[in-house]
Amino acid sequence: MRAGSYEIKLVKRISLTNLRALMLSVIAGVVALFAFGFVFVAAGIDPFMAYQKIFSFSFFNDFGLPLTINRFIFLLLCTYAFIIPFRAGLWNIGMPGQLYAGSLAAFGVLHVLDIGKSTTSHMSPLIIWGLMLAAAAVAAAATGAIAGFLKGKYDINEIVVTMMLNYMAYWLVSYMIKEGGPFMNPGGRGESFELPSSLHAPLIWGSPYTLLIALALGLMLFHMFAKTKLGYEIRAYGQNPAAASYAGISRFRIPLLVFILGGAIAGLAGYHYFGAVPGVYKIARNYGFFGDLAFYGIICGLISRGNPLASIPVAFLFGGLSVGGRYVQGELGMSFGLDYALLGVLMITLVAFQFFYQYQIVTTRIRKETSDVGILH
Amino acid sequence: MWEFFIRSLDASTIFLIAGLGELIGQRSGVLNVGIEGAMLFGATLGFMTAQSTGSYLLGFLVGMAIGGLLGLMHGFFSISLKVDQVVSGMGIWILGFGLTTYLGAPYAGPLGMDRIPTVMGLSPFFVLAVVLAGAVWFVLSKTSLGLQIRSVGEDPSVAEVSGINVSKTRYYCSIMAGMLMGLSGAIYSLDYNPVWNYNFLQGWGFIALALVFFSLWNPFILLGGSVLFGTFWQLSLNPQLVLPGLMSRYVWRMVPFAITLGVLLMMSTKWFRDRWGSAKPQALGQPYFKD
Numbered sequence: 001m002r003a004g005s006y007e008i009k010l011v012k013r014i015s016l017t018n019l020r021a022l023m024l025s026v027i028a029g030v031v032a033l034f035a036f037g038f039v040f041v042a043a044g045i046d047p048f049m050a051y052q053k054i055f056s057f058s059f060f061n062d063f064g065l066p067l068t069i070n071r072f073i074f075l076l077l078c079t080y081a082f083i084i085p086f087r088a089g090l091w092n093i094g095m096p097g098q099l100y101a102g103s104l105a106a107f108g109v110l111h112v113l114d115i116g117k118s119t120t121s122h123m124s125p126l127i128i129w130g131l132m133l134a135a136a137a138v139a140a141a142a143t144g145a146i147a148g149f150l151k152g153k154y155d156i157n158e159i160v161v162t163m164m165l166n167y168m169a170y171w172l173v174s175y176m177i178k179e180g181g182p183f184m185n186p187g188g189r190g191e192s193f194e195l196p197s198s199l200h201a202p203l204i205w206g207s208p209y210t211l212l213i214a215l216a217l218g219l220m221l222f223h224m225f226a227k228t229k230l231g232y233e234i235r236a237y238g239q240n241p242a243a244a245s246y247a248g249i250s251r252f253r254i255p256l257l258v259f260i261l262g263g264a265i266a267g268l269a270g271y272h273y274f275g276a277v278p279g280v281y282k283i284a285r286n287y288g289f290f291g292d293l294a295f296y297g298i299i300c301g302l303i304s305r306g307n308p309l310a311s312i313p314v315a316f317l318f319g320g321l322s323v324g325g326r327y328v329q330g331e332l333g334m335s336f337g338l339d340y341a342l343l344g345v346l347m348i349t350l351v352a353f354q355f356f357y358q359y360q361i362v363t364t365r366i367r368k369e370t371s372d373v374g375i376l377h
Numbered sequence: 378m379w380e381f382f383i384r385s386l387d388a389s390t391i392f393l394i395a396g397l398g399e400l401i402g403q404r405s406g407v408l409n410v411g412i413e414g415a416m417l418f419g420a421t422l423g424f425m426t427a428q429s430t431g432s433y434l435l436g437f438l439v440g441m442a443i444g445g446l447l448g449l450m451h452g453f454f455s456i457s458l459k460v461d462q463v464v465s466g467m468g469i470w471i472l473g474f475g476l477t478t479y480l481g482a483p484y485a486g487p488l489g490m491d492r493i494p495t496v497m498g499l500s501p502f503f504v505l506a507v508v509l510a511g512a513v514w515f516v517l518s519k520t521s522l523g524l525q526i527r528s529v530g531e532d533p534s535v536a537e538v539s540g541i542n543v544s545k546t547r548y549y550c551s552i553m554a555g556m557l558m559g560l561s562g563a564i565y566s567l568d569y570n571p572v573w574n575y576n577f578l579q580g581w582g583f584i585a586l587a588l589v590f591f592s593l594w595n596p597f598i599l600l601g602g603s604v605l606f607g608t609f610w611q612l613s614l615n616p617q618l619v620l621p622g623l624m625s626r627y628v629w630r631m632v633p634f635a636i637t638l639g640v641l642l643m644m645s646t647k648w649f650r651d652r653w654g655s656a657k658p659q660a661l662g663q664p665y666f667k668d
Contacts, residue, residue, distance in 0.1 A: 181627075347467070
């Protein structure tokens with residue numbers, strides 16, 4: 001395209017420096033929040049006041065901050081579940097299904113040990129927590145493995161598969177906790193039995209211990225992608241599966257592995273919300289809401305460009321925004337689903353920004369002599 | 378039983394119309410994984426319009442228009458900006474899922490209008506869907522426009538050399554695809570089940586996407602697949618009709634999704650691919666770079 005004596009061209013970026021990526025991500029976030037401001041304007045609410053309320057509730061309020069931290073742990077785990085396959089160029093949108101499977105398995109441990117009905121247990125809580133975590137990770141990894149296996153072995157679109165698994169797991173949870181299902185709460189309120197108080201997760205600085213697990217996972221994943229052979233193979237597969245397979249990287253093993261790893265982490269997210277967050281300690285009736293929230297993991301993963309350490313502040317910010325969104329919705333009398341609307345606006349803005357991550361706009365001045373002798377070229 | 382059969386055909390209408398949209402888009406090389414988002418938008422805005430104006434016609438038109446706009450947006454992202462088509466499609470889905478939850482919330486509940494008249498219980502939209510399937514088949518395989526669309530989906534650079542405007546063709550197909558998805562959503566919320574509830578589609582769009590792969594990009598196979606899955610879906614809602622008391626109703630709800638997985642698996646075996654695998658548009662999902 002030409003404008004005067006300048007030529008404007010789209011050039012595909014060969015590489016993107018970390019600094020520039022960070023800059024683009026920050027701009028994307030700001031643009032998304034600006035765009036979301038129009039949702040407030042449309043509802044006749046001053047967006048600055050609304051944002052101020054959101055931020056002060058989520059980050060500077062004794063009641064809101066713990067909610068934000070719990071949400072942050074959940075989102076961070078979901079983000080990791082998304083970015084491990086994402087670095088391999090695959091889309092894990094099966095976090096809801098995987099976390100439902102993980103929650104069912106964690107509560108399944110209690111069910112098998114027959115702890116749910118009696119309030120005391122002869123086993124050490126430490127062992128039971130360990131079993132719950134392990135069961136959640138294994139069950140969710142197995143759910144993820146289905147998608148990874150079908151992708152690796154038969155090249156079946158992982159989006160369709162993970163989505164089908166999401167709905168299957170969703171109804172499985174309904175079956176387990178409602179209408180006489182095995183995990184039904186004795187009160188019959190359409191939710192699962194409760195964790196006995198002796199098994200309430202230990203708190204560290206007022207937050208569930210899963211916080212440490214999530215942060216440690218971040219460091220481990222960063223190390224894995226940067227320094228290990230597996231991390232390299234995942235990245236190579238993500239760049240170009242065909243080229244990677246010439247280099248001896250298996251087109252079966254990588255999809256399977258990334259979905260197992262991602263699934264396992266999503267399972268921990270399920271355990272975290274239903275088994276470790278103070279005041280929950282059961283598979284809640286509105287468990288579908290937590291499945292929906294898991295999609296924030298996609299956004300955190302996209303904006304942090306698949307970087308496990310960059311995901312930490314991003315998940316904290318969006319955790320706060322989603323908590324604050326729900327709060328101002330009630331406070332300002334707005335209609336249900338403000339946090340969902342935010343999810344949508346953030347997502348579509350990030351999609352538009354994918355363009356800037358891949359291309360840059362280059363303007364060059366057209367020199368007179370070259371444009372005159374064009375026929376010789 | 379007649380009622381169940383009719384209800385199944387009504388359900389298949391929704392799969393079929395959304396699937397036909399996706400099929401047109403995919404034939405031109407544009408993969409849109411955000412069908413469910415476009416359907417949610419069409420359903421929600423159609424519902425809101427119909428309820429506030431009292432006009433079904435306006436509801437359907439708005440549903441189609443918003444679907445077309447989303448198709449245009451998908452085209453802009455994936456054709457002009459060359460963003461990965463999967464990324465853009467996921468964006469449409471999550472935008473639809475998120476925004477319609479908020480927009481529709483004040484309208485939650487039944488539509489409260491007279492039902493659309495039926496012929497012996499059958500919705501006129503089923504007839505429309507079958508006619509559409511025939512029309513799409515005719516245009517795609519018997520007209521020069523169809524040849525143009527297919528060539529763009531198979532090998533865009535060859536199409537370009539033979540004088541076809543690749544970007545323009547893909548844009549039109551993507552918009553058309555979006556309009557059909559929006560219409561399908563509006564049929565759901567205005568005719569099939571006129572009650573608004575948040576994220577009520579619960580996977581219809583994704584099953585429609587799987588059905589397009591299943592159809593080998595042939596509108597008539599898509600019609601057959603839609604009727605089959607419409608029946609499965611109704612069965613999963615009313616298991617007592619066939620096997621009363623066998624399993625919990627929640628377990629039955631899992632069945633259509635499990636069958637979808639089974640069908641996808643069957644289609645991906647070497648045996649199947651060797652015979653029918655070549656039906657897939659060669660350039661599906663790939664952005665076109667003009668050099």
